[in-house]
Each structure stands twice: as structure tokens, then as C-alpha cells.
Amino acid sequence: MKKITLTLLGLVAFSTSALAQQEVKFGPKAGVNFAKINGEIKEDGETIKLDKGQVGFHVGAFAEIKFNDKFAIQPELLYSVQGGKAEQSGSETIMGQTFAYEAEAKWNLHYINVPIMAKYYVIPSLAFEAGPYVGFNIKSEVKTEGTLTMAGVTESESATEDMKDGTNSIDFGVGVGASFNLDNGFFVGARYNFGLAKISKEYTETVEGIEYKNPAYDIKNGVIQISVGYKF
Helix, strand or coil, rough: CHHHHHHHHHHHHHHHHHHHHHHEEEEEEEEEEEEEEEEEEECCCCCEEECCCEEEEEEEEEEEEEEECCCEEEEEEEEEEEEEEEEEEEEEEEEEEEEEEEEEEEEEEEEEEEEEEEEEEEEEEEEEEEEEEEEEEEEEEEEEEEEECCEEEEEEEEEEEECCCEECCCCEEEEEEEEEECCCCCCEEEEEEEECCCCCCCEEEEEEEEEECCCCCCCCEEEEEEEECCCH
16 A cells, blocks of 8 residues: 555656646637638539638637647647638620629638647747647538629619528637747747648428538638647
8 A cells, every 4th residue: 555655646746746847828819710611512513612712810819738839838828710612704605695704702600610730830939830730610601692784774783691500500620820939928930721621511491491401512712821829
């Protein structure tokens, strides 16, 4: 019993010493997202690419747990607005009438993202980072705007559709990036989040009493994040 007690006391002393050697800093971070959706939507024989970029934002907090001068782990909790955009234009002739159209569709996706980055400090002011993230979708909608011009008359139309039922609630992927750290606690970071999970899922909607089955599309998130933050 005495030997077990001494062993436990030794483990506690070692753990306390190891934790004391770690440097832990906390702080806020925020920035801009340059987002797009990678992949294609195929509908009625037509292929739509949501490959046009759109601007969003992210804001949240982080903790940097530094084990030594070179290595650290940085978990984060971020609210992130991302998505993708598609643009189409052209003209058609029906029954002798020619009309021109322009349309834009934005898929706005709101997530609570939890990245866990492993960091390596090349020099005290410059760190490279990589690690996984998981995201929880809290809002998903598609906004469409378009114009139709015929015989010199232009009509505009816009609509917003809730896409929560057609969006997977969980997203995950890998982030890679770098940060430049100042002596006063401020830092600037850049990161690319490469989504590995499909955004879309199969769902059924009812329009005017008729049920339509929508398939899951092979589309994934891709986001460039530019951040500023402060370490306390």
C-alpha cells in the first residue's frame, strides 16, 4: 500500500511539473472568409458549379497551449459564415420571341467550427499550423436573384429558400496555415480549410401538394481565412 501511495504521489508531482512547464494563452480572433463550394450540382441534365467565391467572416476565441519554444496546440471555437455562388447568363428563343437572362445563386452556410491546430514555430514570430476541424451547421439558405429581358423590357426577381433540410448538420476537414506573431500579443494568420464532408444531403420537399425528392450532391466547403487576434 505504501509503495502504491508513493507511486501515485510521484505521478501527481510529475503531472503538476509538466503542466507548470506549459505556457497557456487565451484570446479572441476574427477575420474575413473567402469561401467557395467545390464540386458540381447536376439537375435536369444541367451542370451547375458553385465555384464563384463569396466573402464571409469568422469570429471567436482560441487557447494556445505551448509545450516548448517550438511546439504548441491551439483549439478554437469560431462562428463562421461561408458558402458559394453560381452565376448564369444567356439568351433563348421560344416561339419567335428572344429573351436574355442573368441569374445569381448564393448558398450561405453558417457554422460553429471547432479547429484543433498543431503549431510549429520556425522562429519566435512565425508559426506553421495544421490540424482537423469539425463544424456544426446552424443555418443554411440559398438566395437567388435574376433578370429577364424581352422586347426591351426587363423584369427582376429574387427569392430566399431555407436549405437546412438539404444540408448536413456536420462538416469536417483539414486546415493548414501560418501565423505571424508580434511581441505585443497581436498576430495575423492565414489558413485554408479543405472540407472533406459533403455539404448536401438527400431530402424531400413538397411544392403545391407534390413531393419532390432531391438528391445529395457531391459538393464540399473550401475556405481561405485571414485572421487577426490577440494573446493574453
